[in-house]
Amino acid sequence: MSLVLAALLLSAASAGAPPAPSKADPRKKEAAIASIDAQCADLVSLADQVWGFAETALRETRSAALLAGHAEKHGFRVERGVAGMPTAFVATFGQGRPVIAVLGEYDALPGLSQKAVPERAVLKEGAPGHGCGHNLFGAASLGAAIAVKDLIAAGKLTGTVRFYGTPAEEAVGGKVYLTRDGLFRDVDAVLAWHPDDKTQADTEGGQAVVDLMVEFHGRTSHAAFDPWNGRSALDAAELFTHGVNMMREHVKPSVRMHYVIPDGGDVPNVVPDHAKVWIWARDFERKGVADVLDRLRKVAEGAALMAGVTEKVTVQSGDYEMLVNQAGARLLDANLRRLDPVTYTPEEQAFARALQKSAGVEPVGMDASIGPLEGQEKEGGSTDVGDVSWNAPTLHVSVVTAPRGVPWHAWPVVAAGGMSIGHKGMVLAAKTLATTMVDLFDDRAALAAVRAEFAAKTKGFVYQPFVPDGPPPVPKAE
Numbered sequence: 001m002s003l004v005l006a007a008l009l010l011s012a013a014s015a016g017a018p019p020a021p022s023k024a025d026p027r028k029k030e031a032a033i034a035s036i037d038a039q040c041a042d043l044v045s046l047a048d049q050v051w052g053f054a055e056t057a058l059r060e061t062r063s064a065a066l067l068a069g070h071a072e073k074h075g076f077r078v079e080r081g082v083a084g085m086p087t088a089f090v091a092t093f094g095q096g097r098p099v100i101a102v103l104g105e106y107d108a109l110p111g112l113s114q115k116a117v118p119e120r121a122v123l124k125e126g127a128p129g130h131g132c133g134h135n136l137f138g139a140a141s142l143g144a145a146i147a148v149k150d151l152i153a154a155g156k157l158t159g160t161v162r163f164y165g166t167p168a169e170e171a172v173g174g175k176v177y178l179t180r181d182g183l184f185r186d187v188d189a190v191l192a193w194h195p196d197d198k199t200q201a202d203t204e205g206g207q208a209v210v211d212l213m214v215e216f217h218g219r220t221s222h223a224a225f226d227p228w229n230g231r232s233a234l235d236a237a238e239l240f241t242h243g244v245n246m247m248r249e250h251v252k253p254s255v256r257m258h259y260v261i262p263d264g265g266d267v268p269n270v271v272p273d274h275a276k277v278w279i280w281a282r283d284f285e286r287k288g289v290a291d292v293l294d295r296l297r298k299v300a301e302g303a304a305l306m307a308g309v310t311e312k313v314t315v316q317s318g319d320y321e322m323l324v325n326q327a328g329a330r331l332l333d334a335n336l337r338r339l340d341p342v343t344y345t346p347e348e349q350a351f352a353r354a355l356q357k358s359a360g361v362e363p364v365g366m367d368a369s370i371g372p373l374e375g376q377e378k379e380g381g382s383t384d385v386g387d388v389s390w391n392a393p394t395l396h397v398s399v400v401t402a403p404r405g406v407p408w409h410a411w412p413v414v415a416a417g418g419m420s421i422g423h424k425g426m427v428l429a430a431k432t433l434a435t436t437m438v439d440l441f442d443d444r445a446a447l448a449a450v451r452a453e454f455a456a457k458t459k460g461f462v463y464q465p466f467v468p469d470g471p472p473p474v475p476k477a478e
């Protein structure tokens with residue numbers, strides 16, 4: 001190490017607390033926060049309506065129309081039906097660089113219908129529910145975009161703000177199609193958040209995933225009269241899943257493989273000539289997923305060979321792991337800590353504790369503390385924001401909208417996301433996103449640092465989305 005470098009490191013170490021990551025004008029941030037406060041009733045109304053619509057992947061017709069219409073009402077130019085998805089849209093305000101985007105989701109999960117009460121109570125039998133808080137996700141992000149739009153309209157910021165209405169996060173992966181079709185190509189930075197049971201600027205990237213359908217085709221026969229003439233597709237499916245389960249010992253501990261069998265034949269007295277295994281494989285990096293995918297193809301081939309049938313492996317979709325932007329995370333973290341912390345009423349705490357009791361976790365109530373940037377745990381789970389993050393610098397924050405420890409993708413999250421606990425998280429998320437966008441617009445050095453980190457981390461990267469060629473699988477209207 002040179003003496004000069006040593007001296008520099010020493011002076012940095014002795015300077016104490018790290019310098020503020022942004023020199024943006026604090027008055028502009030105050031204006032953004034005031035805009036969110038003024039929008040509060042609107043945002044609660046949007047979130048509650050989307051919560052009530054509870055529409056699943058690529059069926060989010062009313063949710064998308066509501067949010068797109070709201071953007072239009074606030075002066076955004078809205079392009080609907082982008083990337084071949086009728087429920088995807090881009091709302092734009094302003095012109096020129098920088099182009100700062102914020103993502104909004106609004107799809108629900110099947111079968112999770114639940115009232116906004118702290119015990120299991122179905123709102124509509126068999127209907128979907130917002131078990132991942134995406135009703136809050138879309139509304140908060142749109143609120144942040146409107147706050148920034150207000151500043152651009154007032155001549156206090158220059159550039160373009162975009163809200164991306166991104167459908168089908170829970171299935172299909174709407175953002176993968178948006179990314180594949182180049183909708184983020186001219187974007188300088190992207191912001192996103194996700195409802196959570198904790199609050200932090202995220203510095204770990206989740207998992208990459210691939211979604212496969214493995215089909216077997218055999219020859220049917222009477223199962224008792226002439227089974228020797230049959231070749232069972234179900235046998236192959238069983239051999240395949242057995243192979244997968246044997247593989248588990250010989251993959252990295254970070255790999256996850258999970259499957260269901262949507263088709264195992266029709267009746268026992270007919271040798272099944274068709275069977276289907278739907279399987280997902282994950283790892284913390286895309287490379288690991290690609291390796292497992294190669295091996296799964298071979299297991300399917302071997303299973304087909306043993307059973308005397310044919311196999312067909314179809315990659316349906318998949319996500320990259322999130323490429324973390326540390327410079328961006330520092331901006332988010334600084335803003336989170338600068339904002340007024342969320343406080344909860346005794347009624348809200350009682351609601352939270354009741355949810356925790358029903359989930360069998362410690363009834364400690366809501367926790368509004370902000371987690372540290374350093375030492376975050378790697379967590380399981382994937383998001384199609386991952387694909388965006390490899391194509392444009394992406395800043396991601398988690399904000400508490402449900403009590404710690406309750407199961408996600410389950411009714412307690414639907415309940416909390418339909419009442420004030422969820423609303424408070426939504427407002428904090430909107431303020432965090434809006435103030436961080438002010439950083440990127442107002443402090444070009446902060447934006448340059450975010451972009452330089454992205455450029456360094458994606459040097460030589462070639463994007464290869466897991467989704468098949470052709471249009472997204474939009475369901476037919478009912």
Ligand SMILES: [Zn+2]
Binds near residue numbers: 132133134169194
């Ligand atoms: Zn989600």
